[in-house]
Amino acid sequence: MEVVQLLHMKGGNGDTSYSNNSLLQRKVISMTKPILKKATVDLYSAMNFPKTIVMADLGCSSGPNTLLVAATFIKMINEISLKMGHEPPEIQIHLNDLPGNDFNIVFLSLPKFLESLRKDVCHSNPSTPSCYFSGVAGSFYTRLFPSKSLHFVHSSYSLMWLSQVPELEETNKGNIYMSSTSPSSVIRAYYQQFQTDFSMFLKCRADEMVSGGRMVLTILGRRSDDPCSKECCYIWELLAMALNDMVYEVHLPFYRR
Template identity: 60%
Template sequence: MKVSSVLCMKGGNGDTSYAANSILQHKTIMLTMPITEEAITSLYFNLNPCPASLKIADLGCSSGPNTLLVVSQLIKKICKIRRKTNKISSPEIQIYLNDLPGNDFNSVFKSLSSFNEGMRNEVGSDLFGNCFFNGVPGSFYDRLFPINSLHFVHSSYSLMWLSQVPDGIGGNKGNICCSRRSPKCVVKAYFKQFQKDFSVFLKCRSVELVAGGYMVLTIFGRKIVDPSCLIWELLGNTLQDMVSEGLIKEEKLHSFNVPLYTPSLDELKSIIENDGTFQIHRLETSSVNWNFNDNIISNSFLSNGTNKYEDEYDDDGYNLAKCMRSVAEPIILNHFGEEMIEKVFYRYKEKISDYMAKHTAKFINVSVTLSKRKRC
């Protein structure tokens, strides 16, 4: 599988699109927003003098209501700082939105005019100033920006995706990623690929960030030693059931592997320290419940004062299955064909609902705040 050509969230605004089903990602962004705001505050006060143009990149921006959520919160925080410190001059803000070329950038661009108007109305034209947006298609495992050009980098729920399916995982038959049944050599191969990719990511960003520039990264991770990923393991079990029923050929399943690894705090810390370019300011975990109604939804997912998702659906398994479908459908479609999509996700929904009826489960987020070291 050529990851860069098939790995993207489902575009558009339809019922199964990422834009309509990214509520869990939204909650993670809002849950970790205090960390992001703390970092942009530190950056703002450490930039001396404040640059005429503040450059911010969001890596793995995707499309839908989450795409500009971080940007809006950062702009509001900067405006709040300026109001509090009575700073008159407003730096221009350049926003770089990055994702793989298959991302639905058109939907993002169509929303920019209303976004700018909304921000001016909310914070005031005198504080908002000029804000310029740039789409940057490409892999963040490559160089994306000129040397010493960025002041702030943000990424949420993107860096668990690997640049490729790891080598040496032929013994992982019946599994689609790291699972409790995976041989140790397969788990080691997945970690080795993550270690390589994240190291490359750090090297690329260390060239692109100015000295003292900040990064806030939130990754779908784990707290425990076991690196299996339950939500994807359930999808693997669904596909295995379909093999048993003769709906999918066994060799077709055996050749399907998801390029995803959920790192732990210790693994991230080790890779960052080995790189040596960045100082760690915060490194912590948080969690979001699988259960849809156990989570708080912020205003950007409200419609006329009500939760439109709660009004439409009362089946948590259905909500979560639709969320996962908006992420997984492009790679499932590429490997198994369009005729299997409805069959796969109908069974997957049943699998998730059954698990949630018996267990309480959470997604674990690993967040880290870094700044580029200033060389003497």
């Protein structure tokens, strides 16, 4: 089965769900809020206060972070229209993730979210914007929307996930990711896969966005020049060790002579 069919954050809202283990991702969204706000203001004024604004959040996952960006976006649009004396526009928000994402839990949380948003926004503006949500299941490395249909694209902490495991010329010596013991061909394969994927992402969005639209992309990066530095690979090395240990513990009760 392909990665696009398999990969997803853990659904539901149990103790081990992504929903209950995504504080880091929440912090990242909070840190980039000023950038999101600036881009929203830029877009809305540059577009000359359109009647409808369509926004897509790519890699939305499921949990409390899913609607966080949408809430900020809606509140900002509302604030600016109030300030400039314009009627708030209708806002359509597409929440995208891979088909295995728990969209059910996102949809079930929508009525409560909209109610609290209405209370929040009504406080500052009696004429609240109308918001319409949709879920879009598919890889953001493919086309997801009709041509020229999006004004704003947001993606946080998602674009470091590649579309597939790169094809490797030689084995990765028991590693599950780039590591200090990985051959240089493996490092190159990962780099090239990212380049291919990110180019495809930009190509698709270029088709889908209206001219003058805005994007805010937050990607996990590294400070070090070394792609195998501890700051980005250590967690995967630990996971690889655990997986290798598990393999050593398997002893098949089977003998054929």
